[in-house]
Amino acid sequence: MRILNNRSHLSEPAPVRWLLIAIAFLFLGLFLVIPLVAVFVEALKKGFELYRAAITEPYAVAAIKLTLLTAAVSVFFNMLFGIAAAWSITKFNFRGKSVLITLIDLPFAVSPVISGMVFVLLFGMQGYLGPWLSAHNIRVIFATQGVILATIFVTFPFVARELIPLMKTQGKEAEEAALVFGASGWQTFFRITLPNIKWGLLYSLIQCNARAMGEFGAVSVVSGHIRGQTNTLPLHVEILYNEYNFTAAFAVASLLTLLAVITLILKKALSLKTGRKEILV
Numbered sequence: 001m002r003i004l005n006n007r008s009h010l011s012e013p014a015p016v017r018w019l020l021i022a023i024a025f026l027f028l029g030l031f032l033v034i035p036l037v038a039v040f041v042e043a044l045k046k047g048f049e050l051y052r053a054a055i056t057e058p059y060a061v062a063a064i065k066l067t068l069l070t071a072a073v074s075v076f077f078n079m080l081f082g083i084a085a086a087w088s089i090t091k092f093n094f095r096g097k098s099v100l101i102t103l104i105d106l107p108f109a110v111s112p113v114i115s116g117m118v119f120v121l122l123f124g125m126q127g128y129l130g131p132w133l134s135a136h137n138i139r140v141i142f143a144t145q146g147v148i149l150a151t152i153f154v155t156f157p158f159v160a161r162e163l164i165p166l167m168k169t170q171g172k173e174a175e176e177a178a179l180v181f182g183a184s185g186w187q188t189f190f191r192i193t194l195p196n197i198k199w200g201l202l203y204s205l206i207q208c209n210a211r212a213m214g215e216f217g218a219v220s221v222v223s224g225h226i227r228g229q230t231n232t233l234p235l236h237v238e239i240l241y242n243e244y245n246f247t248a249a250f251a252v253a254s255l256l257t258l259l260a261v262i263t264l265i266l267k268k269a270l271s272l273k274t275g276r277k278e279i280l281v
Contacts, residue, residue, distance in 0.1 A: 039257050042250035054251035062228040063236035064255070066144065070219075070232060071212040074151045078208050079201070082159025087193070090167040091175070104160050107153060115153050116221025119146060142224030147232065150218035155211045162204030163197055170196055203270045210263040214256060 012020075044051050054060060085104060089097055107115065121127050123140035133140060140146045174196070178188040194201075216234040223230035225239065233256055240249035 036257055036261075039250055039253050042246065043254040044251075046247050050247055051251045051254075054248035055255060057248075059227050059231070060236060060248075060252055063231045063233050063252070066147065066230070067213050067232045069144070070148050070151050071209050073148050074155050074212040075205055075209050077152050078156050078159050079205060081156055082163055082204065083201070085160040086163035086167050086197075089164055091172050101164070104157050107155070107157055112150075112154050112215065112217030113221055116150050116218035119150055119153070119218075119222050123149075141222055142226060142230060144230065146222035147219050147230055150222045151212050151215050154215050154218050155208050158208040158211060159201070159204040162200055162207070166197055166200040167193075199270060203267065206263055206266050206270070210260065213259055 043054075055064075085100065088094070089101060120141055122129055123133060123146065124130050125134060125141075127141075130141075140149065174192050175188050178192050179185075183191070213232075214234060215232070216238075219232055220235060220238075223232070223235060225231060225235060227236075227239070231239065233252060237249050237253045237256070240246075240252065
């Protein structure tokens, strides 16, 4: 009881606490809940038939397929890179480790538009590799390959940044013990390391997938906005909106919103599963 009384002296007065809580809820209501609800209201304002037509017309279907393909490929390669980078950084001592850690954060610091321009500089017709790629009939810019490359670049820190602190915390005693008892490197990874990081890995993949599906800046630069070929869902929404086709734009935008809500639910479920205190508190 005495401890509780001491804690009450350390906490803010009740009016201040309620005021801060009210400000937080008011802010989220104004800038998150109301806009999200407005997306669905505008999408369904002219009836469900128009909504269904907007999300099933060929260009929208092509954008959905490309978005899912881009996200799937990006998540796969980011998973491989993230595990390899986290394993190297936490298990080995080597020169340049701090440089590697810094470079992993680079996509967070660089504008996605600049990232897209870098790929144009490398793979465009006037770029460093453009003439060679053209001579071998390989197209990257204004093609699906460019969209995927740009998305991978923007999203590659997510898995590594989640796994590095997790694997540092777990240490390497379990892996060393397995190796001492004769386990191979792959056996150690699949039987010791992977089970220990599986929830953190899944959490990071969900984040990476959400970012990949919603990426706009880098993809916009390298895609060329070719309808039915290189437009992802965010780009398709932009085109519809610029054409004043607001109902269709909000209908397609509602799909992205639904994906965001599903991602939030999955993250929360994983937070409860793994006991992530920074989210649960």
